[in-house]
Amino acid sequence: DGGITQSPKYLFRKEGQNVTLSCEQNLNHDAMYWYRQDPGQGLRLIYYSQIVNDFQKGDIAEGYSVSREKKESFPLTVTSAQKNPTAFYLCASSIPAAASGNTIYFGEGSWLTVV
Amino acid sequence: RKEVEQDPGPFNVPEGATVAFNCTYSNSASQSFFWYRQDCRKEPKLLMSVYSSGNEDGRFTAQLNRASQYISLLIRDSKLSDSATYLCVVSSGGSYIPTFGRGTSLIVHP
Numbered sequence: 001d002g003g004i005t006q007s008p009k010y011l012f013r014k015e016g017q018n019v020t021l022s023c024e025q026n027l028n029h030d031a032m033y034w035y036r037q038d039p040g041q042g043l044r045l046i047y048y049s050q051i052v053n054d055f056q057k058g059d060i061a062e063g064y065s066v067s068r069e070k071k072e073s074f075p076l077t078v079t080s081a082q083k084n085p086t087a088f089y090l091c092a093s094s095i096p097a098a099a100s101g102n103t104i105y106f107g108e109g110s111w112l113t114v115v
Numbered sequence: 116r117k118e119v120e121q122d123p124g125p126f127n128v129p130e131g132a133t134v135a136f137n138c139t140y141s142n143s144a145s146q147s148f149f150w151y152r153q154d155c156r157k158e159p160k161l162l163m164s165v166y167s168s169g170n171e172d173g174r175f176t177a178q179l180n181r182a183s184q185y186i187s188l189l190i191r192d193s194k195l196s197d198s199a200t201y202l203c204v205v206s207s208g209g210s211y212i213p214t215f216g217r218g219t220s221l222i223v224h225p
Contacts, residue, residue, distance in 0.1 A: 035215075042202070042217035043159070090158055094213070102147050102211040104204070106158040 003027065006091050006107035012115050013078070013085065021076045021110045023091035032074035033092040033104070036060060043090065049074055078112060086114050118142060119205050121216035128223055132193045136219045138203030139185045147206035148179055150188045152199045153218065159202055162188075193223045 004025045013019045025032065031050045035043040045058030049068040063082025068074055074093075078085045088111055094104040120139045128134050140148075148165035163170065165177040165186050176189040186205075190197055203216035 031211075033213075043215040045212070045214075048212060088156075094211075102206045102213060103149065103161060103164065104213050106160070109158050 004091055004093055004105060004107035006089075006110050008110060009108065010111045010113075012113050014115060016080045018077055018079050019112065021078070021089055021091075021112070023074045023076065023107060024072055025074075025091075025093045025107075026072060027093055027105065028071070029093035029095055029105075030071070031094045031102075032068065033094075034058075034064070034066065034074070034076045035090040035092065037088045037090060046076065046089075084114075085112055087112060118214045119203055119216040121203050121219045123217055123219060125220035125222050128193055128221070130193055130195060130223055130225055132223075133189065133191045134193055134221065135187055135189045136201055136203075136221075137185050137187050138205075138216050138219075139183075140203075140205045140214075141184070142205070142207050143181075143184060145184075145205045145207045147211065147213075148177075148186050149204040149213075150175075150177055150186075151202040151204055151215075153202055154199050159215075162201070190221075193221075195223050195225065197221060198223045 007022045033048045034046040044060050047066040049055035065077045090109045091107040092104045118141050150162040151159040152162045153159040165179050169178045174191045178187045200218040200220050202218045204213050206213045
């Protein structure tokens with residue numbers, strides 16, 4: 001089945017640790033995104049990539065890093081510099097074109113908790 | 116002013132009621148509009164795209180008002196299963212980066 005796979009679904013991080021969230025898609029989409037959602041809040045854009053080997057900061061990129069070495073993969077690293085990382089992380093992908101209207105599809109999300 | 120604004124609610128309605136949500140956007144160059152549904156602790160899922168001519172999918176109707184820069188979602192004959200958060204999404208031309216509203220919470224009760 002085509003879709004977006006995020007792993008792990010639940011992750012606990014100790015203070016000072018870096019953690020990496022995986023995101024893989026087999027939809028052949030060019031664009032991929034990472035969003036963060038806090039309880040009762042909307043989605044905030046962390047990073048996005050519209051093509052392999054290129055990515056851009058979103059609204060809240062500080063304390064995060066990404067890579068886009070393959071079209072299918074867009075991992076997110078939450079670094080120790082991110083002071084409040086406990087949140088629900090959503091990976092998404094789309095075909096950013098007028099024809100498609102840029103419909104965006106999401107993975108099931110990863111819950112990160114700092115302990 | 117936020118780019119995409121929604122009334123967070125909650126909208127608390129009885130089964131069978133008709134309920135409508137609005138979403139305003141600030142960028143007049145916006146070109147693509149969507150409504151997503153998000154259940155508690157789940158990922159958002161596409162409910163429907165919003166076209167200039169308006170569109171309907173069963174009990175759901177979406178409208179776009181470019182002059183006043185808002186989109187709307189109308190739900191008729193509400194079901195208990197419609198209880199969720201409804202997210203408004205707007206994309207602008209060029210980069211097509213989608214911007215999400217905060218969402219409107221709907222609670223349908225017996």
